[in-house]
Amino acid sequence: MCGIAGIFHGNETNRVKMMLEKIIHRGPDDHGVFSDSNITLGHNRLTIIDLYSGRQPMKNEDGRYWMIFNGEIYNYKSLRSELKNHNFATNTDSEVIIHLYEELKEDCVNYLDGMFSLVIYDSIEKTIFMARDPLGIKPLYYGYTEEGYLAFASEIKALQVVTDDINEFPNGQTYTTKNGFSKYFSIEQDPINIKNADDIVNGLRLRLEDSVRKRLVADVPVGVFLSGGLDSSLIAAIAAKYKKNLNSFAVGMEGSNDIKNARIVADYIGTIHHELIYTEDDIKKILPKVIYYLESCDPALVRSAVATYFVSKLASKYVKVVLSGEGADELFGGYHYLKNYSNNWEMHTELRSITGNLHNSNLQRVDRMTMANSIEGRVPFLDTEMIHYAFKIKPSYKISEKDKTEKWILRKTAEEYLPDSIVWRRKEKFSIGTGTNEVLNSLAESEISDRYFVKNKKLANGFEIKSKEEMYYYNILKEQFAVDAFINEMGRSRSLDDFQIYA
Structure with a gap:
């Protein structure tokens, strides 16, 4: 379990570190920041699975995709067994997600059994993918800075370091730079009359x-x-x-x-x-x-x-x-x-x-x-x-x-x-x-x-x-x-x- 923060703009390491400091309680075991010319991602880690590896932000094999993730994926071992064309560097559930995204893009959320909020950055296309679990067990907020940059964080206190434009990321939805928000989960409307x-x-x-x-x-x-x-x-x-x-x-x-x-x-x-x-x-x-x-x-x-x-x-x-x-x-x-x-x-x-x-x-x-x-x-x-x-x-x-x-x-x-x-x-x-x-x-x-x-x-x-x-x-x-x-x-x-x- 962790705390995540970031700004969809490069060279924001100092501001993202300030955001992470506000939510250090969510992940006191490890901290990491990744930045390039288009994005800065930050992560505080509470180690639960694979205590000695799995630092975030995490990248895939060739460094094209970078991810920050807060949550637990309970079916990660079965998913990992299906991802035969990937070289795993850790035993974490986090790494399963980034490889699953490589294969399925935004449809990956339909295969995740667990609780999560996550952001994946494509360093070639210069786009981001964001998602939150079906009921919103794990939190995620977003807003725009005065400069117009998209910022996001696990808690309001971290987001308010850089903006007062506070919006809750909808549960059961994804976001892509190209298509905006999309709902992938809903609760059934019609009860089935089971008599016994x-x-x-x-x-x-x-x-x-x-x-x-x-x-x-x-x-x-x-x-x-x-x-x-x-x-x-x-x-x-x-x-x-x-x-x-x-x-x-x-x-x-x-x-x-x-x-x-x-x-x-x-x-x-x-x-x-x-x-x-x-x-x-x-x-x-x-x-x-x-x-x-x-x-x-x-x-x-x-x-x-x-x-x-x-x-x-x-x-x-x-x-x-x-x-x-x-x-x-x-x-x-x-x-x-x-x-x-x-x-x-x-x-x-x-x-x-x-x-x-x-x-x-x-x-x-x-x-x-x-x-x-x-x-x-x-x-x-x-x-x-x-x-x-x-x-x-x-x-x-x-x-x-x-x-x-x-x-x-x-x-x-x-x-x-x-x-x-x-x-x-x-x-x-x-x-x-x-x-x-x-x-x-x-x-x-x-x-x-x-x-x-x-x-x-x-x-x-x-x-x-x-x-x-x-x-x-x-x-x-x-x-x-x-x-x-x-x-x-x-x-x-x-x-x-x-x-x-x-x-």
Whole structure:
């Protein structure tokens, strides 16, 4: 996992190095810059596969193509076996991409199973190719400098070194100098009515086990986040089935539900369990740093990001890769507000929407908080095969028509792996289960008066701040960034609490 930055113009080494410095947390193990008369590419590396080679920017055999890449390609070994006409200098997944591009050009993305953002430069044609993975698990931003040069980077903080023209690179799309943007991935629209629940459970079990297994592959230690909720517990249970001495990590305030339930799960599945108990003072102290790394003032996102930062910091003492349960709520109907949908098609449409926008919500949170602590987060629920399968399942299997139990079919799948007290536990958001929610809400209430909020909630650019809590986080974000340059593109969570929805 890494941080990338560049400017589509030559002799920009100094500016690109300044960009890389802003995201050094994404790759503290190695750094590299390539520049010619047309482009400057920069890379910070966090070594996960092939620890002793694979420096980037990376070139192909004859030096025509140069690439910077952030992500993991899980099928790189099978792809490598098909690329018989190439001489490999490393054992990395990165090198597979550049050779695949030589063969297939922009169609290469259709063969990549993983998470990625990448830029490939053709030094003969003087063109670039850019791409981002189907759901945007890995971030990428772009904009134009005052001179009109195209700049790009993994995080906003790096891009703002050279421009305030901030645009998010669309997930599931590619860009070429000649043809501009092109979409290569979309979620199916029509659910297939599978009538047998047992068949669905078997299909989910097989796909989940396959997804977890391939995400356990690394040349460094791997662990799991474990909140004690259904999603992380199911991922942890499957991971423990295939990896001995698995480390699990839980955080929360003293007496919080997540701490209690994570202990139950860890004991049941037999992980080496680690805990971090934090206080209200710890939350207050860490909040500005969390918002800086997160690059957002969305209340639901900030709340959960605090806990994610703490658990990432804990995990970084023991492992370099962690598996997390993000995506299950979007795929299988985990949020309480979804119970208000009486029409299956409308709920299916909503699930497609929130899944397609994960890059601005939970995926952004996990990427930024893990990378802030120089570890890699992997999300097995969001394997492409899992996404395709999940959207072939009738919505009535996700939120049961009988009693409105959320994620019903996933709970039935989990019965094979976990105790009933965990399988049928009522969903609590990470910020609630850890006890963080009330602290942050009270803090915002004490810092933002009614009068101040009403007077300042409408920004000059048309953005409207929805709550005191969002205002409080916005003020912190504004101290760290030229925030108005990107706030209209900032993702906002659909659901904050049971009856609180930000469209």
